Amino acid sequence: MELLLYLFGLVGFLFIQSLHDIIVVADTFSSTQSLCNEVERSALLWFKESIVVNNCASHDPYSFPKVASWNLDGVSGGDCCSWDGIECDKDSGHVIGLDLSSSCLYGSINTNSSLFSLVHLQNLNMAFNDFNNSNIPVGLANLSMLKHLNLSNSSFSGQIPSQISGLSNLVSLDLSFNIDSSYQRLLKLTSPNFSSLLPNLTRIEKLHLSYVDMSSTVPSVLNNLSSLTSLHLDDCGLLGEFPPGIFQLPNLKFLSVQGNEYLTGHLPNFERNSTLEAINLGETSYSGELPTSIGNLNSLNELEIWSCNFSGLLPFSLGNISHLKVLDLTNNSFRGQVPSSLENLSQLTYLSLCQNNFSGSNFPRLGELNKLKYLIICNFNLNSQIPYLANLTQLDFLRLSSNQLTGQIPSWLMNLTQLIHLDLSFNKLHGPIPSSVIQLKNLEFLHLFQNHLSGTVELDTFAKLKNLTKLHLSLNHITFLSKTSPNTTVQKFKHIGLASCNLSEFPDFLREQDELEFVDLAYNHIHGLVPKWMWNTSKENLGFVNFSHNFLTGFDQMHDVFPWPRLGILDLKSNLLQGPLPIPPASTLIYLVSNNMLSGKVSSLICSLNSLYALDLSHNHLSGTLPPCLGNFSSFLSILNLRSNNFQGMIPQLEFLILGNNRLHDVFPYWLGKLPELKVLILRSNRFHGDMGSPASNFEFQKLRILDLSYNNFRGKLPLGFFKNLIAMKNVPEEHLTYVQAIATIYLLGFALNENYDYSMTITNKGVKTVYAKILDFFTAVDLSCNKFDGEIPEVIGNLKVLHLLNLSNNFLTDRIPSSLGDLHQLESLDLSQNNLSGEIPQQLTELIFLEFFNVSYNNLTGPIPQGKQFNTFQMSSFEGNFGLCGDQITRNCGDSKSLAPPSIFEDDHGSESPFDFNWKAILLGYGCGLIIGGIIGHIMTTRKHDWFMKNFGNRRRQREISAKRRGSRN
Template sequence: MRWSSLYLPVFWCRLLLVVKCSNVLMKVTNSSSSMQPLTLCSDEESSALLQFKHSFSIDEFASARNPPGHSKFESWKLDGENSDCCTWDGVECDEDTGHVIGLNLSRSSLYGSINSSSSLFNLVHLQRLNLGGNNFNQSEIPSAISKLSSLTSLDLLSSYFSGQVPSEVLGLSKLTSLVLSFNPLKLHNPGLNSLVENLTSLQMLHLSTVDISSAVPDAMANLSSLTSLILRDCGLHGHFPVDIFHLKKLQVLIMDSNQNLTGYIPEFNQSIPPLQQLRLALTNFSGELPYSIGNLKLLNVLDLGECGFSGSLPASIGNLTELVKLSLDSNQFVGEIPYMGSLSQVFSLSLNYNKFNRGTLPWLGKLAKIIVLHLSEINLYGSIPSSLANLTQLANLVLNSNHLTGQIPSQLMNQTQLLVLDLSYNQLQGPIPSSFSDLKNLGVLDLSGNSLSGTVELGNILKLKNLSQLSLSDNNLTVLSLLTKNTINATLPKFKLLNLRSCNLREFPDFLRFQDELELLSLAQNEIHGQLPEWMGNASEKILPWANLSILDLSFNMLEGPVPIPPLSIFSYQISNNRLTGKIPTQICNATSLYWLDLSNNELSGRIPLCLHNLSKSLSVLNFKGNTLEGTIPQICEGGSMMRMIDLSQNQLQGKMPRSLANCSTLEILNLGNNQIEDTFPIWLGALPVLQVLILRSNKFDGAIGSPKSNLEFSQLRIIDLSYNSFTGDLPLGYFHIWQAMKMVDEGRLTYMQANMSYQVQRRRWNDSYEYSLTIINKGIKTEYYKIQTLFKAIDLSSNKFEGEIPGTIGYLCGAQLLNLSNNALIGSIPSSLGNLTSLESLDLSQNKLSGEIPLQLTQLNFLAFLDVSHNHLTGPIPHGKQFDTFENNSYEGNPGLCGNPLSKKCGDPLPPSFSEQDDEDSDQFLTATDWIIIYMGFGCGLLVGLFIGHILTSRINECFVKTFGRRH
């Protein structure tokens, strides 16, 4: 035993030496082999790869979604050093067998179709396949993919595959990674539930923009190996399974742009996943953020923009020190914004459009790496923080729509990395610093909607060669363009967007002749006068030179000459309130993307172009009012329409209303007032489902209005003006029954009727609105409404030839604020049901033949500011109390039978004290206390019983006064 123990170590040493020598020999052999490479790839697989290569063409721009790549096929040859396919670019082989197990042709500029006969599916040993970033020309994913049963990774990202994802993909049971994002694919039958049940080993599932249109199955939470789940914009709905948040390996969860997907963010106290990215933007997730979200220490991206989250932001957000991007835009967050100065790695912070408490953010200067800072409309007060000067990498600063005051700090001019600076719609004052020209990299500058003052020399701003968006509108600035034609040249910045509205400009800026990239130009509300410049054409025809122009607003100036011809790209063309003359150019009809067209309040003549029907599928706003246009109205809405507002008022148009208007199914406002149209009441417009405003004022309409054919006609009508025509017959009793919108007493927040438009300029989304306007007689005065409140409801049937009595059913229209029935031939008494119109502000019944007394119920109209019952045959005392004590003589003149204040005519002696002791025959003619209770109880809005009782009791009042004071004539 002792001998063995002495010699055993020697034995192991010798053995170790033999092993080392063997290893050296193997290395030498391998080194020799590397000098004479062996061919590993089989002829069959080489041939399959070459056939696959030759089935496609090479197109540098094959995939519009990806930047151009390079063709990996250049090395695919069977000669010289490239004879082994395992050395070909993008090909991976197994070191032991030589079989092709990986093929990566991503962004290889492939273009062409693929089907099940493709030689690709002969590579049966493939484990990894990446064809992303090519263009397979809307091919369906071939069912032969089932031959690749060893696949563990399949990547078809942005490769123009289409159709239903075949069941054969779901049969690839070894898949751990499946990427089908950004293809026009469907996953319906089989659907997401089948995929989850079959591919249980998935670690990565990316299906963005694939049309799934289903709920997220609960079984998704059983994919215990899942590390990355990206289902952006898939049409998902229902409730998101909360257990997915607790998958132990989950690093990336991106579900944004699924607007109908609901859910909430759970607590992260027990099971804390290694989440690095959490993106739920543009979903319907809601609730409060849990304080335990601060436990996700690895989180580097948190994007919850445009969801339904509410409550206060937890202070624990400051614990997420790995965050590089934080976006909480457009939620309902309230309270204080917590301290975030500890987010030292964050380069993008966006808190826009929340309802935080009024405050400042003194910690902003600690975000040393911040590049993008978006703080729009979050209730910021005070001056612009001076600590922003510390943010030396800041490139994008957006502080618009807050309550910032003071001057623009000069320190901002040191931020030489700034690309975007938006301080619009605050209360900033003082001059624009001249040192703005030091911001050499600035591309976007928006200072509009402040109280900035002083003179701006445009030439200084034009030194910013990278500037593409400039907005100085709606300040107290005077913008001067002292540049001469000789100094203007191609070295000027190329603007995409230029907004100089209300900048006291007196001439058309000449440098615009060089701005061939303009997409948006607004010079509205200035003092620009005279003809448009010569470089737009001669005196008889002006052509706008900007081929890419989408938005043009030259309204409210003093421009003269012809209407300039817009480019085909235009979709908002506003040139109203100028002094333009001549005819409307027919070339406008070629702009088939035109959305808003406003040429109102000029001096245009001639006929409306017949070709306008070419625009019916795009045009939303058509406004030609306030010109001297003549002839008939063309068939505007033939073949369907997107029209929401048509205003042709204050012209000299003749003939009948075009029956094609019945096709304008989206029409909200129709204003044909102040023309010479001869027609009957357009009952055929009653079927328009959203028509809210109908103005036919001051034309030559005649005949009886008649009765509606159904209870749904004009159901949304809120404003109707038929005044100054020749309508005859009774008032439209049938319509008083069915004007549903008129019956509603709205108590919502103040909003205005408008058409909205969204457009994109230089990869930035802009929203704009066109506010509707109208002119109507209100409180006896012609009133121009530059904005129409959505709560405003008005009925003007004045100055016609209506006869008969005012029907009691007019009391149904409880929401009406203006009622004008004056200057007709109406008879009978004023219905007491008018007391139901509790929103009424203006009532005009003058110049009729009404008789009887003014109903006491009218004294309950608490908002009544204007009353005119003059020039009728009314009798009896004028009611008193509340608003009636504010009306003067002219409200009642021309009624000899009326008496009492404010008229000088008294109503006789007061009742004698012994009046209550009269005999029963007399006393029962007077109202008892019970009678009055019934009156007030009965006159609820729309209550027929109340109307009936009110009529009886009003008769008793009349009889009472006749018996007491005698009949008045």
């Protein structure tokens, strides 16, 4: 028995040993036998030879040229399956995966490339390369087994080929972020369109097409893609309503459609079994309230609905989303209290509640959300000290701007030692900047702009914060001392904001700064010349320079063109600069040099500024003809303000212009009507002449809201066709308590800078010229005064329902005042003085309940002055010079027929205008020519509320609301 057991054991051992030997031999064989298919290896080598490798083509710091390992020598011994980026099937040896992302590839891929002979490919990733704006090759259609295709971030351009839709096995498709350096879309999906791409992609799980230009609605077929887990359609030009059923897809986890400003929709009701983990609707036109059922999204980690049109109260159930890490509600119309349930979101790392209509009282206690890294609370009317946040020790980013915060900067703030970014701007903080700020060792950005901080601040304090690169102390009550101790080494700053810091000279420490991108020294007391050394300060980096509102007279060393090659914004306005116009570099986007003493002709070197967004040369002594090249400036040019100079000649073919107060000699430029966004046109005080005629089409000047052609030599009939086109003056908009501004988001040196350009006007209000530094966005006006228009006032003016000001004074208008003017229910100022109008004042004008200024003086009007309502408030001066009028306002009894007869001196036997009447016009020309508007053209957007509104227009707004309620409808 023992012998038998021994024999069995010996046999088992020998079997195991033999098996081991077989495995060793097999391993040895496999190490020398390549899996790589020779035909496919050749195809890969051919592809390597056809493509260019450029180390600048991939911006990933970990990128490297993977094709460098593709050769027949070296460690791989020609086995393509072991080359970088190659994956082979272990059974067949076919290449099934090719990952060349971040591989420094440059150029284009030919449609006949050997790449497309790899017909077994299932995974192709060419992301993060630079294919130099070439088209996506149609040869991709040969790769019918593809499951994963990624061509993102690689500068492909043109129409996405229809052959992509034939890749029916695709599980993931990523063509996103093919954009140029200015973030413009390169790829299109228009012909074929988005709808035609989808029908065959029934297996798709991941569809990423961000920054593909679609300009279409979202196809409802997306509702049928039940396998979809991730949908990214950011900034695609989508419009119309987003299909709500997409939110209900059974497997959808990630949904992002941000940046589609014309995309509308409402959030649906959510079930508890929703799989959604991230929703991003930022910068869309989504509206409505957040549904209470949003609290059912138990898996949601991110909710980003910034810059939408959401409104109403925040639901208390928002605090039930226990896994929520990112909550961004910035720039909506939410109102009421922020629910206290937000205190329960213990996993939050990012919270932003900026720019809504929340009320500030009973603000949630956020001090226990100790995982927060980013906290942004702004535009609350808190009127309190800074909320206690000492426990948020993980905070990297803290922004508490525009909250009406009071008191001093608290000492506990220095316990937040992880802070990198601290923004307390636009508040009412007072007292000194605490010296203990040096405890914030990691601080890189300190923004204390526009508070009531006071005292003396030394550069030495900030020099101890070695990581601090962006320092903004502007618009406080501090005195900044830039001198440092002998042994102090000042760090290299990127931003320096020292506006209104009692500086009397250029801070000497700027000499040694060579990394500055932003420098603001406005509103100081700096006299004399800009020092020569400033030209070498951060010469290669400066993008923003503001020396405005000082007493600078010139430059210690003058250059034909400023030697700051990356300059984007240059503001030199409101100084004492003399001599010729300084010319900034070609990179300049905004150049403001108004309110100086510059003289002479504008150099032709200005023609190099072909990227301008705004150019303001107003209020100088510049002369000569306008350079013809101004008409060739880029399509981005939105503001051109040349008023109050001595320019002469004709207008170049400009797209946007403000040319008031010059000596321009031209006919009316009807070609301006082709500008789709033109909202204000100011050509006052020039030498324009001739008959205005009519627009060429019915689609011109439709957005015009303010028209000022006063003080010119226009003649002939008032332009009937022109008034018919003024659609924006016919429709009653929703009034916003906001100001007219041009706002540019300038992407400059790696950061986005919002640059606002305020508009101003001088208007005759109640007979007195009043300067308004800002203009409410719903204001509308027509001023054609001080010209030579004749004939009757067109009835169609009565269709301009939202007109606030109408000034037709100082012309030669005849016939009756049209009764249709009584339909201008928003009218606040009406000036028809100094004309030849006849007949009676229409009784319908008494319905203009907001009319505060009315002037029909020096016409040939007759009959009784209407009585009641606003007309009882008008003085005698509104009606004088009309000897046929009677009524209480002029103490002329309407029952006395003799008193109604006009003096014969005003009319000769033939009924013609008398010399006396003409002399009155000559003497009084300009009286009542009251609308002077400057600086308004281009993309006009709105900004935040201001106390100025309540002072000037608030009572009238309330009166309108009361009247609307009484009428049962909104004005």
